[in-house]
Amino acid sequence: MGLISEAKLLTRGRDWRGRSRTPRSAEKWAEKVEPKEFPTGWARTPVTGIVRTAIQRGVLKPVAWSQTRVQVEGAEYLDGLRGPAVFIANHSSHLDTPVILGSLPRRFTDRLAVGAAADYFFDARWRAFTTALVFNTFPVERYGSRRLRGLAGKLVDDAWSLLLFPEGTRSQDGWMNPFKLGAAALCLSKGIPCVPIALRGTYGAMPRGRNWPRPGRPKVVIRYGRPIRPDADEGVRDFSFRMMSEVTRLWNEEELGWYQAIRASAAGELSPPTGPAAIAATPAAAESDGAASTDVAVPDPAGAARWRRIWESTRPLDDERPRPVWSRR
């Protein structure tokens, strides 16, 4: 057998990297290989920083701003902020990071590292390289591996601010998921402030599965809140709860306006935006529909049907300004 036919036989069923899929019956016995840590130190050097700034300001922001109508609110709250901080935001789209980086002042973006899922952004070298170069990402383990624990702390020690998405992954339907505790624990252990950010409209503009914003320059709102600091006797869970409350309040400012949102939050009337609730069918409703069954439909604890959740989260944002606080109505 010649070399070419031998090579053909060898590469049969393998991809261009020479990898074969694991036969189904062997999947149970597949070796769990801990992926090697992709080095990201080079992405935080001054030279790479210059290149990154050029990409972010010269390409990323113009593209994002040309494809969407970005409205930035509350950036003035960052004026007095000094030193490293943890920026946290709800996460529902790959558009989130460009919008945040494009709206933050340069004094933050020049020294900002973005936490990115090690299992997604760092599983292939080309993806790891690109995201590290453009966004200054560093790998974050989402599933309890201890491999990379401590990297975020080291960055903070080196005076880098961090952008983290405490939900751990992009939302499936545009609504918020509970926060993981890592970001709060970091703020507590390092004694640094946290800047809450709420993003609205990014899911509608570029949901999961899209790699470019939908046509029509959809509106996107990014709303910064006042930096919050952990109290001396505050626990990780308490601080994480406060972080989520702040993001919830900022989220609701879109509909309620600034003052009403503060009032509703203070009155404990705001709950995290987890999507529309299921509406239970009542026996009366069933009868009026002429249905034979008299059973009462049990509300789905996960909320309304999937289509309704997506329907609501992709509802275009109202272009009108919220009602002023002095409105009579």
Add this chain to the structure above:
Amino acid sequence: MSRPGFVLEVDERTPPLLIHQGEGFRLEGLPLGSKVIYPPDSLPGIRDVNAAIRHALLHPHGMEPLPELLKPGMKLTIAFDDISIPLPQMQTPDIRQRILEHVLELAARKGVDDVELVAANALHRRMTPSELKRAVGERVFRAFFPEHLRNHDAEDKANLVNLGKTDHGEDVELNKRAVESDLLIYVNINLTAMSGGPKSVSVGLASYNSLRHHHNSHTLKHSRSFNDPPNSAMHHSYNRMADLLGGHVKVFTIETTMNNEPFPSAMSFLNKREWEWNLKDQASYLAVKRGNDMLPPKMRRKLWQSSYAPYGVTGINAGAPSQVHPLTLQKVHQQQRVEVNGQSDVGIFGVPFICPYNVNSIMNPILVTSMGLGYQFNMYLNQPIVRKGGVGIFYHPMPNEFHPVHHPSYIDFFEEVLAETTDPAQLEAKYEKQFATDEWYIHLYRNSYAYHGVHPFYMWYWAAHAMDHLGDVIFVGADRRTAGRLGFRTASTLGDALEMAKHTVGSSPEISYLHMPPLTLADVR
């Protein structure tokens, strides 16, 4: 933690799989649905082998610690397994050397002067001085060779002693020096489940008169398998002999087990599952395969024979053979056993470049038969991987080549005996005694480096069970005339072989491929 062995079911994701074929290998796309039996991953070797040896000698099973058994003025004989194991030869230092050095250190401290070292080669060829030196190490060799480091001579009537007959009428005739010693220490390497235990002394140090009782076609046909001692008629005979022997000799056995690392790092892809090959493995495969195919046969053989295995030692146990051997078997099973659900119509076996009888030699057609239909077919517990009447497909080029020094009687066996019959019982009845007692063969066995005259018969008996069990035997890629002499059919490709097998097993047979080496022991339920 090493992964256990498992049975792969070939699906559309499965890449072509590696099959050994003599001094080479190939990739073969097996039909969808074929079962492939993979051995467990190699177990980690013991880190501090010297400490493990010391511990075994000082804390033996069922006997006093070795230092307490050694006394000044005593007669001490140390026998050790010959060059037939491990396969391939292990990288130095050989485990026999390490153990011998520890044992001799203890003997020296106790002031034992009368020490003899014997290679337990039975009817195998004698080990050459350089082979002995490689096995026992420079220091031992220098201190004992040639007067007190020797090969066992199964034809030296003056130095054999008959201990009587077992209750089945089997003669037990052994090395006189070993039997008359105050203590016989046996250093074993247990590569497969058939070795060690009662086999060590009663086979390794025996004569033809003794060996003929278990090395015969009837016993081998009823050893199912000979790697499953409770179900092996051959091992039942060993046990009876060992019981008789126990009344005459005090045996302190030291048994060792190896992991599944038969190939050096340059060929580590041979140890890996094909879908886990990385680019380096694939490049190594192409380079080794192409280079190997282009080499002249002699150089190719030399290279394969000088590839030494980086075996790790997984267990060392010492003491009374009956108590040590179960522990050894446990380790062997841990490394090699794979549970297989049911038999198949067709069994595929890739015959590798080496068997116990062609170390530094040529794997002639009779040894190919013994390796494929003997050793590999018998790598099972409970029942063969192929059903009764099924087809065995073996891969080997089977050239008509013999080593004239090592295997002289094989040449005559091939030319004269097999030309007349291939039936193990018939050739045993008609020719065995003639070959076993031939003066020329005995002379070559004793003074040259030839296997005993009867040895090719034993190799043929080794395959008796498979010949009895299988409905058809097809060799892929084998020399047609040579295979024809042995009574086997040949095919150029697996597709042709399966086409030929149709007559026996139909057009859509169940297929099992025993993926070895490394060693795989199929526990077929």
